[in-house]
Amino acid sequence: MRVEYYPAPPPPGPRGSGELSHETGLELDAIVATAADLELPNFARTVDALLGGSANFAVDRDAADALLDLDPLADVRARAQRGFTRRVVRHAQARGIDQFLDLGCGIPSVHSVHDVVLGRDPAARVAYVDLDPVVVAHARDLVADRPTVSVTWGDLRAPACVATAPGVGDHLDLARPVALLVGGALQFVHDDIAAVLAGWRRLLAPGSLLAATHGTTVTRDVVPNLDALYVRGLAGLCLRSPHQVREAFAVVGPAVDVVDWPAAGAGGRAATGVLGAVGLVG
Numbered sequence: 106m107r108v109e110y111y112p113a114p115p116p117p118g119p120r121g122s123g124e125l126s127h128e129t130g131l132e133l134d135a136i137v138a139t140a141a142d143l144e145l146p147n148f149a150r151t152v153d154a155l156l157g158g159s160a161n162f163a164v165d166r167d168a169a170d171a172l173l174d175l176d177p178l179a180d181v182r183a184r185a186q187r188g189f190t191r192r193v194v195r196h197a198q199a200r201g202i203d204q205f206l207d208l209g210c211g212i213p214s215v216h217s218v219h220d221v222v223l224g225r226d227p228a229a230r231v232a233y234v235d236l237d238p239v240v241v242a243h244a245r246d247l248v249a250d251r252p253t254v255s256v257t258w259g260d261l262r263a264p265a266c267v268a269t270a271p272g273v274g275d276h277l278d279l280a281r282p283v284a285l286l287v288g289g290a291l292q293f294v295h296d297d298i299a300a301v302l303a304g305w306r307r308l309l310a311p312g313s314l315l316a317a318t319h320g321t322t323v324t325r326d327v328v329p330n331l332d333a334l335y336v337r338g339l340a341g342l343c344l345r346s347p348h349q350v351r352e353a354f355a356v357v358g359p360a361v362d363v364v365d366w367p368a369a370g371a372g373g374r375a376a377t378g379v380l381g382a383v384g385l386v387g
């Protein structure tokens with residue numbers, strides 16, 4: 106049974122900022138067996154159901170329906186976000202980048218980063234990282250035949266720890282430019298996300314791209330229902346206004362609706378309320 110190293114798991118609820126230690130060794134298979142309770146929806150599998158993927162179960166599809174009742178555009182937003190990531194990947198490839206680090210990757214079943222990357226450059230390397238062991242287990246199955254793709258169980262709030270974890274530090278060369286993708290994960294991070302992004306930025310070589318997205322459409326009264334739905338969610342939703350996201354993303358670049366990057370309407374005409382920013386590391 107493989108032993109994975111990752112930062113100590115977070116306590117539930119909001120937490121202070123600061124680097125997490127890299128000291129815990131846990132057995133992934135055992136954790137997945139406990140976490141993958143098929144009686145309960147899993148957040149990443151619910152997103153997969155929204156996207157029309159096959160890495161989900163009836164309980165997740167029911168959760169996706171319930172989510173659409175609360176947020177009728179949830180599937181549109183999920184697709185728009187992956188569309189943004191796809192355009193960022195192509196942009197990075199046009200700049201000659203051949204290494205991709207996807208933090209909070211979710212289940213890479215449909216519109217996956219590795220499909221886009223390897224479709225154009227089969228020798229490129231992709232490192233997926235997610236905090237949810239269920240995601241890690243699904244992702245490993247999905248990329249088992251892809252030697253240039255790794256999947257690491259890690260917490261994006263601990264940049265130095267994740268960057269040196271097996272599967273990232275051994276798989277990518279961070280002394281060369283990398284495209285760092287943080288799509289849809291930061292709204293689950295209660296820490297100071299500007300500090301987290303700045304921590305990652307400091308680790309990237311000049312010429313790297315840093316891209317992040319954050320949903321802003323959910324209203325306060327919906328959050329308890331969403332959290333109840335994401336009973337396996339890790340830290341619960343963290344509501345931030347568009348203004349707060351723009352401020353936090355200043356460390357990356359100007360934030361725009363994901364459909365409006367790299368140019369207005371590039372991903373469709375209807376605004377999604379999901380903000381994205383892309384920046385070049387100088």
Ligand SMILES: C[S@@+](CC[C@H](N)C(=O)[O-])C[C@H]1O[C@@H](n2cnc3c(N)ncnc32)[C@H](O)[C@@H]1O
Pocket residue numbers: 149152183186187190208209210211212234235236237240259260261262287288289290293294339
């Ligand atoms: C909405 S999904 C986004 C999936 C994909 N990146 C996309 O753009 O569609 C958010 C993912 O972030 C992961 N996540 C949340 N907090 C995280 C953390 N602190 N570190 C790593 N992953 C995290 C969740 O487990 C989940 O799989």
